[in-house]
Amino acid sequence: DAGVIQSPRHEVTEMGQEVTLRCKPISGHNSLFWYRQTMMRGLELLIYFNNNVPIDDSGMPEDRFSAKMPNASFSTLKIQPSEPRDSAVYFCASRPVTEAFFGQGTRLTVV
Amino acid sequence: GQQLNQSPQSMFIQEGEDVSMNCTSSSIFNTWLWYKQDPGEGPVLLIALYKAGELTSNGRLTAQFGITRKDSFLNISASIPSDVGIYFCAGQLIGGSQGNLIFGKGTKLSVKP
Numbered sequence: 001d002a003g004v005i006q007s008p009r010h011e012v013t014e015m016g017q018e019v020t021l022r023c024k025p026i027s028g029h030n031s032l033f034w035y036r037q038t039m040m041r042g043l044e045l046l047i048y049f050n051n052n053v054p055i056d057d058s059g060m061p062e063d064r065f066s067a068k069m070p071n072a073s074f075s076t077l078k079i080q081p082s083e084p085r086d087s088a089v090y091f092c093a094s095r096p097v098t099e100a101f102f103g104q105g106t107r108l109t110v111v
Numbered sequence: 112g113q114q115l116n117q118s119p120q121s122m123f124i125q126e127g128e129d130v131s132m133n134c135t136s137s138s139i140f141n142t143w144l145w146y147k148q149d150p151g152e153g154p155v156l157l158i159a160l161y162k163a164g165e166l167t168s169n170g171r172l173t174a175q176f177g178i179t180r181k182d183s184f185l186n187i188s189a190s191i192p193s194d195v196g197i198y199f200c201a202g203q204l205i206g207g208s209q210g211n212l213i214f215g216k217g218t219k220l221s222v223k224p
Contacts, residue, residue: 033212042214042215042216048211093153098142098144098203099144099159100144100156100212101156102146102153104151104153105152105153
C-alpha cells in the first residue's frame, strides 16, 4: 500500500488566493482527518470524516476553511482567501479503527 | 478541552544513553499511541497500547500504558543518531468521539554522536 498520499508537498501562494490541498487515504480506512501543525500550536485537528461524512469540524479556524470528502478515496481542504497566518504544514491522516496513519504533509506558505 | 501534557519538551543526549519521555492527563484514555516525526515528514506510528498496564516493545523502544489510564511512557534504550526527531504521544479518550485522537506537544530529541 502506498500509504496516505497528499499533494502538493509544497505550496507557496499570495495572500488572498485560493488554496486547495488534496488527500488520498489508505484504501479501506473509513476515517479521515485533517491536521495543521505549527511550532506554536503543535498538531491541531481541523476536521474529521467518518465514512465520507464530516463528524467534527470544530477545529476549522473560520469560514475561510472548508473540507470535502466526495468519496472514500479523496478529500480536499480549501482555504479561500488565504492569509499569511495560514502558513503551516497540513497533514491528512486515515484510520481503520484507532491507529492513525499520516501522509507526508503539505507545507503551505502564504506571502 | 482535553489536554495531554508531554514531557520533556526537548532532550539533548549522548549517543548510547537511554531516553525516557511521558504523557499525562487528567482524563482517562482507552488507547495510547506513540509516533515519531522526522524533519519534513509526517508522524509515523511506533507503538500502540490498548490495555491498562500493557508493556510493549518495538526494537529498542518500549512503551507502557499506565495503570490509571491517565498516562503513558516511552523509553528508548542505547540511543543512536537516527533516533533524532520529534516524538508524539496520542490518546483516544474513553467515551470520547471515536474519531478524535488527542496529541501531546511533542518531545524533540537530539543525539550527540
